[in-house]
Amino acid sequence: MSESELFQRHLDHMRAAAQPVAEQWLAACVRKLAEPVMDRAAAQPVLALIRSAHARWVGDLATRIRQGITAAQLKRRPAPAAARPAAPRSLSDLTLVDEDQAEREIEVSRVIQVVDLEAEWVLRELVGLASALQVAHGEPMGLAQYPAGPAVYARAFSEMAQAMQLPPVQRAALMRAACAGAAEVLKTAYTEAAQQIRSWGVEEARYQRSAAPGGSQEARLALGPSMQRLLSSPRLQAGGDDPSVALLARLFQEMLTDPRLNGPMRRVVARLQGTVQKTAQRDRSVLASQDHPVWQLIEQIASYAEEHGQPEDAAASDFMQFVEPLVDRLATGAAPGREAYAQALGELRGYVAQDEAAELARAADARRLLDQAEHEDALRPVLREQVQLSLRKVPQVGENLRLFLLGPWTDVMAHAVVHLGDGHAETQGMLSAVDELLSSLQPLQDAAQRQRRMRELPGLVARLQRGMQLVGMSKVRAEAMLDELMDAHRKLLLPAAAAGPAPAPAEPIAQAAPAGPDTDIQWDDDDAYLREQPADRWGHSDTNLGHLPTVPMGLDAEAAGAAVAQWVKGLREGQRCKIFLQGQWVTARLMWQSENGGFFMFSSPLEGGSHSLTRRALERLRAEGLVTDVAEPSLLQRAVDSLMQDL
Structure with missing residues (x-):
């Protein structure tokens, strides 16, 4: 859609104001975090981080706010039809909302709710004024369409908090502080922006509040009586025209300024106005209930527009090619009867059903990946229990190896069963690797057993490496685990230890040199395996989530x-x-x-x-x-x- 010069100037002002907004917002956060009521253990590290690089975080937040306003503005403009996304090849290619992402959405929503509550009337005024800047361009605007709404600022702050890489407790403290400061800071920014627009001589347009989730069946049932009250209103009765024609004109005027309808869909609905007025003069039930096929047809068009976003995307473009001839057929000639609208509604619903089926078919690869992930999730507890049984038989196992077998290697086995099949030779090799690995760390009885184990180890380690590759384990983590095993095997397989007592479980080395590309083990040389030096340790990998505190549910x-x-x-x-x-x-x-x-x-x-x-x-x-x-x-x-x- 086109934009007025004044609207562009207004958004430029909001982008320019991002720097002072960021400064004031972070200053408010610092004050809140320093209050005695805050949990000091969570708040103090965040305070220290912000104070140590205050200018950096102010600049980061300001940049994200400007980028957010620009991105929201671009969404309002026409764009070429977007290409359909490529089929995902792995679970990581999917936009999967997990618990961490859900928590971030919750954080953003809380900031928005606080601003909506504390700055509601200022926002109403500003959005009304900003919408007035666009009236000449035929695009009404509600809060959801306003490019500098609270959601833009809340997302920017959440993204900055994510960049800080804070632990969950500290991030929660920061976001609570952000909620406390957001309303005052943004209320001031919105007030100044509204004053600027008024200084240009712009008068406020009617505020179009976006539809919030909710609604009532009572309101739906009261529609008929409301229509009758409108028909009998003095304003409509005073005119010389049929009140039903005048009422329909007013209804269409309101619907065509509703933010739920974008430009092309608005033109489609506007095309129906004349023919609906003709039909209403013959069929009084048009103004008696919203269950009439006329209104159901219009609502189906609006619902599709709402669910598929911009008309420039591929799905909406196809929809326009279908619905425009359908509406033209109704609008041509005499007033169509109820049956004609019902037939058009049936055709439209048929198109929507086919479109939904095609969309589901395009998601076949994503569904397959999610099915596989669910199958893996179901297998993990069973496989982990089997690993625990094996570990009980060998009590002297290092903690790092125990965690590896119960965590990453359980993932490897689940992945192999789901993707290769439980009868596949490679899967069987992954499953048997647990007992073989534990057995390889047991004391040797004689030199012959030492030679046999030396021959078996290369194949076992190759399976471990292959398994780690299957689940995408990082090279650092994989090498750390292999180095620790190599260290344990070296101590066990040295000729002097062949007939000796069982060695103690290997302990991680705190400051070990990281493995480099030139430290790969040469498995065709038995002594080379013994001579290699271990690199970084498994114990320095990611946090064990099982050790995090839990809170009992009331x-x-x-x-x-x-x-x-x-x-x-x-x-x-x-x-x-x-x-x-x-x-x-x-x-x-x-x-x-x-x-x-x-x-x-x-x-x-x-x-x-x-x-x-x-x-x-x-x-x-x-x-x-x-x-x-x-x-x-x-x-x-x-x-x-x-x-x-x-x-």
């Missing part, structure tokens, strides 16, 4: 958790939800869920088109009120409500 929390789980369990494919993703509320449709309900795939108008969530992430968002059923007012209901306010 009775009320248990009941709430059960309700959340029940809601998720009741989801059905094709069901539409309102979900908070990427810092905004969107309408999403459940395309697919895995067999055991571990993964869910939604279609939405956001970038990428489809979004996969783990069950835990979905439950976490639901618990925070960030996933709801779709019960929002229809396009017609919103128009009627707006006219009722004018009575």
Whole structure:
């Protein structure tokens, strides 16, 4: 869409204000973190980090705010039809929302909620003024379409916090401080921006508040009486025209300024105005209920537009090619009857059903990957239990090796079973590697056993290396584990130790030199294996999540958790939800869920088109009120409500 020069000047002002906003916001965070009520153990490290590089973080936040405003502005402009994303080849290629991502969405939502609550009227004024700048360009704007809304600032702060690489407790403290400072800082920035627009002589347009999740059945049932009240209003009765024609003109005027409709879809609905007015003069039921096929047809068009985003994307372009001839057929000639609208609605729903089926087919590779991931998740506890049984038979095993077998190597075995099949020779080799590895670390009885073990080790280590490659383990971690095993085997296989007592489990070396590319083991030389020096140790790898503290759930929390789980369990494919993703509320449709309900795939108008969530992430968002059923007012209901306010 085109933009007015004044609107561009306004957004340039908001970008220029990003630096002082960032300075004031971080200053407010520092004050909040320094308060005695804050948990000092969590707050003090964050304070120290910000103070040690204050200018850096101010600049980082300001840059992210400017980039966010620009990105949101670009989304409002026409763009070439986007190419469909390539099929994912691995789980890492998917935009999978896990628990960590869900927590970040929750953080962003809390900042937005605080700003919406504390600065609501200032935002109403500013969005109304900004929308007035665009009236001449035919594009009404609500808060969701405003490129400098609270969501842009909240996402920018969340991204900066992510760049700080803080532990979860410290990040939570920072985001709590961000919530406390956001309302005051942004309220001031929005007030100054509104004053600037007013100084240009611009008058506020009517504020179009975006549809929030919710709505009521009572409002739906009251639509008929509301229509009758509007028809009998003095304003419509005073005119010389048929009140029904005048009312329909007002209803279409309201619908065509609704932010749910983008430009091309707005033109499609506008094309229907004349023919609906003709039909209403013959069929009085048009103004009696929103269940009339006329309104269902318009609502289906609006729903598709809302779910598929910009008309420039491939799906929306195909939809326009289908729906425009359909509407032209209705708009041509005499007033169509109820049956004609019902037929058009049936054709439109048929198109939508085919489009949804095609979208699901395009996601076949992603569904396969998620199915495999779910199968692996189900296998891990079983395989881990088998590893534990093997470990009990060999009590003297180093802690690093124990963690390796119960963690990464269990992942290797699950991956092999799912991707290669449990009967595959390579899978069998991965499964048997546990007992073979533990056996290889037992004391030797004689020289013959030493020679036999020397011959067996190269094949065992090759399997370990192959397994680590299968699950994408980093080279550093893989080499650390292999070096530790090499150290243990060296001590065991030296001729002097062949008949000696069992060696103590190898302990990690605190300051070991990292392995380089020239330290690869030459397995065709037995003595070379013994001469190699170990590099970095497995004990210096990622944190063991099993050691993190847990908090017992109270009775009320248990009941709430059960309700959340029940809601998720009741989801059905094709069901539409309102979900908070990427810092905004969107309408999403459940395309697919895995067999055991571990993964869910939604279609939405956001970038990428489809979004996969783990069950835990979905439950976490639901618990925070960030996933709801779709019960929002229809396009017609919103128009009627707006006219009722004018009575």
